[in-house]
Amino acid sequence: MRIRRGAALAAIAVIGVVTTTLAGLVTNVVSTQSRWPPWLRWLQVRPWLSFVVLGAVTAGLAALLAVLDDRRSGRRDGEPPARTGDTADPPGAALVLRSLPRDTTAFTDRSAELAALRDSVRTAQEAASALPVHLIDGMPGVGKTALAVHAAHILSERFPDGQLFVNLNGHTPGRTPVQPGEALAALLTAAGVPTHQIPVGDDIGAVTEARAAMWRSRLADKKALLILDNAAGYRQLEPLLPGGGGCLVLVTSRKRLAGHEEVILPVDALPPRHAVELFVRLSARPADELDHGVLNELVRLCGYLPLGISLLAARLRHHPSWSARDLYERLVATQDRLGELRSGERAITATFDLSHRDLPPERQRFFRRLGCYPGTDLDAYAGAALGEVPVAEARRHLDGLYDDHLIEEHPGSRYRLHDLLRDYARGLAAEGDDMDHLQSVQRVCAYYLCALAVANGHLVRSGAMVPPPPDGARRLETPALASRVDALSWLENERANILACIRRAHGLALYDTVIRLAVAMAPFLRQAGPWDQAVGLHRTAAEAARRTGDEQALANALAELGVVRRFMAAYPDAVAALDEAVAHYDAVGDLRGKADALNQLGIVWYLTADNEDAARAQTDALGLYRRLGYRLGQANALADLGMVWRQTSRFEAAMETQSEALAIYQELGDRYGEANSLRDLGVVHRILGAYDLAARHHRQAFDIYVDLDDREHQAYALNEQGVVRRLTGDPEGARAAHRQALTYFTELGDRYGRANSVLLLGTVERASGDAAAALSRSEEALATFRELGSRGGEAAALSELGVARGMLGDPDGAAEAFARGLELLRALGNRYGEAEVLNNWGTLLADTTPDTARDHFRRALALARDIGSPSEQARATEGVERCDRTADAG
Structure with missing residues (x-):
């Protein structure tokens, strides 16, 4: 890149010199009849010298331009150019990540720790060696997280590819430590990996390993900074560490996690002088108005911990009439009341208690309710449900608690408690009525059910069942979710909190709440994944249903479990769950549920090419839907049955049932179903040789998928368009369509669709004469289809593999x-x-063994005539004639 730019600049300089010379010659000729001013006469007398000077000036300006361009690009020698399109990243992936919490105003000094960290990073980067992991350890409240965040803000320019923050909940009261696999899923999502592409499965170890490999791959050539906050142990950390040496990892933990390759940065309590300076700054009082002897005692009673100091300083700031001695006397009184605590906890807990007692009664009550919250972070809507107050009042309480340093602010108008304060709030809540704790959890779960009902209105298809909010919960305020994008964004933010609420509800034996929340979360987890998380959720719901003896709820949970298992290509598990769901629907007489489960069973059997079972399941589902008068269900069963008939070469039956499904979808205004039927009708028309009609159907389907923002089905439509283009003599158009489909399937993590795209690309390469490329792609697709258990895909790949091997001389x-x-x-x-x-x-075989070849062609001809396929019929007829000519010539 430098050589090309240098050559371009040199060319500019040469052109400038030549232009200047020509302009000078013309000017000199024109001016020979006149006298130039005295200060320019030397140019007229010595024209060639002037041309040299002007050319040198032009070249100098070009060189200056190059220098300025280098400076503007911000690159040093040896650094790679900025990438505008990295093929390693799927479309839409975030290449620069920013998720650091806001730098705290309570940060003070730590100059020695910061200097040690900066020196370590600079030394490693200048030596081009791998950056070590830096472990920041110390007691609670000492400011480990604040140091890590402050250092990350300072060092951010050295790590331009992003800065990420992950709370591992290693010591968070009421929360189990985050499992490495869950943390990796969050990191990969933040790094732009679509959730469908994140590895899933039942083997937790294998899934964690696969996700860790993907995470290392994403950061292999990046310079990023990662904060792993509140780690429980090294086993939790190890899978999260980037593989490349260009990334800086900062770990905070209350434990000493020393390893052989880490740099340890212990954080102790503040020196007394710095502790006093922090107190004065945060109190907003002039230093000369404060009794420094009293200040020394105050910070000593706080254990010189930044968290306690910031709380005390806030008390003084909010009470202008108090003196430092007034504050000291109150703290001593509170500490004496809490004297039963261990000495290491007494001072900081006394500080919390003093801060809490200083709150207005209604805010004290609100803070106690926060101790009942199962999630990690919350917004004003969840706070309103917990506190049983309007959202506007909850927002005032949260802002006030933030001002009082009792809560931390996070991006997106969200808040969270420091671990010690969470523990303190839980203790306050435990001192109250047990029913208050139970009711607080019930209220926040009811809020999430109401908000999920709004979100699901944008996610589920028209006519599908959406669980209603609980009775009496409609008065709860929910966020304004005006679109599908709003709904998905809200769900992604609240995912962890809702799942935590489900776990807490299950622990409190609130089984009906568990079941309702699981059903309400199902549409989102179907679409967004990760699907192993959905499997865990529906298993929990099934357990809750079994505990209560609710067969209806059990059937619903098993049906959802079966659908997710189908998405994961775990087909035997999907069949087992759906079969059990059908039995429970039978037991409670739920015909609609039974029909839905049979429809899903039929889809699984279609995917595994168990066509007889698939046809029977869809026919039974269709009969139930007709009995119920449920038109959308009828259309779904007809469409899926049409796909089975097409897969078994019953093309007339396929067109009949698919056309009926299309008419119902259009009657209902269900554009998703309409697009699916159009696409499958296009496949049938293509097989029957009606290429124009097939192309039109595929184009119509694709346009609808674009309107619906459904990229997965766009990919399927693109593949079908590519097949038609290849058959109609447009290999480049076919290649482009299959490549775009491959990109989408790779991004979405659809392995079946990706394998199909790879195989179709191989077919285009084979038709273009590149047998080696066709062989490679066929082998790749074959391996995937066999792994997924797709016999239909395996058969198609074997056919292409045979053609490629024949072209390469391997009969x-x-x-x-x-x-x-x-x-x-x-x-x-x-x-x-x-x-x-x-x-x-x-x-x-036609050229080597024409008799055997003729037999194959005649059998193909009989089959093609029987199923009405003109394309294969024409190929077989031409093959027979070719064999006859070869035999006659011999």
Whole structure:
């Protein structure tokens, strides 16, 4: 890049010199008849010298431009240019991340610790060596997090690819430490990885390892800074560490987590002088008005901890009439009252108690209720539900607690308690009525149910069941969620808090609440994942339903579990869950639930090409939907049944049922269903050779998916468009469509769709004559289909593999692939695929063994005539004629 820019600038300089010379010559000729001013006459007398001077000036300006350009780019020698499009990142991925909390005003000094950290980072970066992990440890309230955040803000320019903050809840009261797999999911999401692409599964160790590998890959060539706050132990940390040496990791913990490659930065209590300086600054009192002897006692009683000092200083700031001695006397009295505490806790807890007692009674009550909150952070709406107050009042309480240093502010108008203050608030709540704690949890769960009902209005399809909010909860205020984007953003922010509420409700035996929240979260987790989180949620709901003997709720939880298992391609588990759901729906007489579960079972069996079972399940579901008069269900079952008929080469039946489904979708205004039916009808028309009609259907489907912002189905439509373009002589258009589909499937984590795109790209390469590329792509797709248990995909990949091997001069390998493919296709009842493979095999043998080839072509011809496929019929007819010509010539 430097060489190219230098050459361009040199060219500019040369052009400038030449232009200057020509302009000078013309000017000199024109001016020979006149006398120039005395101060310019030397240029007229010595024109060539003037041209040299002017050329040098031009070259100098070009050089100056280059210097300024380098400075503006902000790059040093040896640094790579800024990337405008990194192919390692999927579309929409965030390349620069900023999630640091706000730098605290309570930070003071720590110059030695900061200097040690800066020197360590500078030394490693200048030596181009790997940055070590820096462990910041110390007692609670000493300011470990504040130091890490302050240092991160100072060092942010050295790590331009982003700064991330993760609270691991290692010592958070009432919260279990965050598991490495959960933390990795959050980090990958923050780094721009779509949740569908994040690895999932039942083997926690394997999933954590896969996510850790993806995380290391994302940061392999990055310079990023990561704060892992409140760590419980090294085992929790290790999977989260980036693999590359260009990232700085700051870890805070109450434990000493020394390892062989880390730098330890112990944080002790503040020196007395710095503690007094912090107190004076935060109290907003002139230093000369304060009794420094009393100040020394105050900070001593706080244990010289920044958290306690900031709380005490806030008390003095909010009471202008108090003196430092007044504050001291109150603190001593409070400390004496709490004398039963251990000496290490007494001072800081006394500070909390003094701060709490100074609050107005209604704010004291609000603060106590925060101790009942199961989540980590909250906004004014959740606070209003907890405190049983209007949102405006909750917002005032939260702002007031922030001003009093009893709560921390986080981005997005959200708040959280420091771990020690959370523990203190929980203690206050425990001193009260147990029913108050239970009712606080019930209220916040009711709030989330109300807000989820609003969010789900933007997520679920028209006519689908949405769980209503609990009775009497409609008066609760909820955020304004005006669009699908608003709903998804709110859900992503509240995901961890809602799941924490479900766990707390389960622990309090609030089983009905657990069931309701699980149902309400299901639509979001279906779409956003990670699906292993959804599996855990629905298993919890199923357990709650079993405890209460609620068969209806149990059936619903199992049905949702089966759907998520299908998304994860865990097909046997999906079938088991859905089968059990059908049995429970039968037991309670819920025909709608049973029909939905049968419809989902049929989809699973379609995906595994168990076509007989798939057709029976969809037919049974259709009968139930018709009995109930549920039109959307009828359309869904008809559409899915049409796909089964198409997969088994019953094309007339496929068009009939799919057309009926399309009419119902259009009648209901269900554009999602309409697009699906259009796409599948396009596939049937393409198989039957009606390419124009197929292209039109695929284009209509794609346009609807774009309107719905459904990128996964856009990818499926793109693949179908690509197939039609290849068959109509547009290989470049086909390649572009399949590549775009591949990008979308990779981004979304749809392994089946990705494998299909890879296989179709291989088909385009094969048709273009690049057999080696076709072979590679076919082998990749085959491996994925076998891993997923997709026999239909495996058969299609084997067919392409056979063609590629034949083109590369491996007839035995080709015959092996064709034979295995035919075996699968016959078992699946896919006669169109069987005819296609027989034609491919006949083409391979036509020149060497025409008699065998003729037999393959004749069998393909019979199949193609039977199913009405003109394309395969034409191929088979031409193949037979070719074999006859070869035999006659011989």
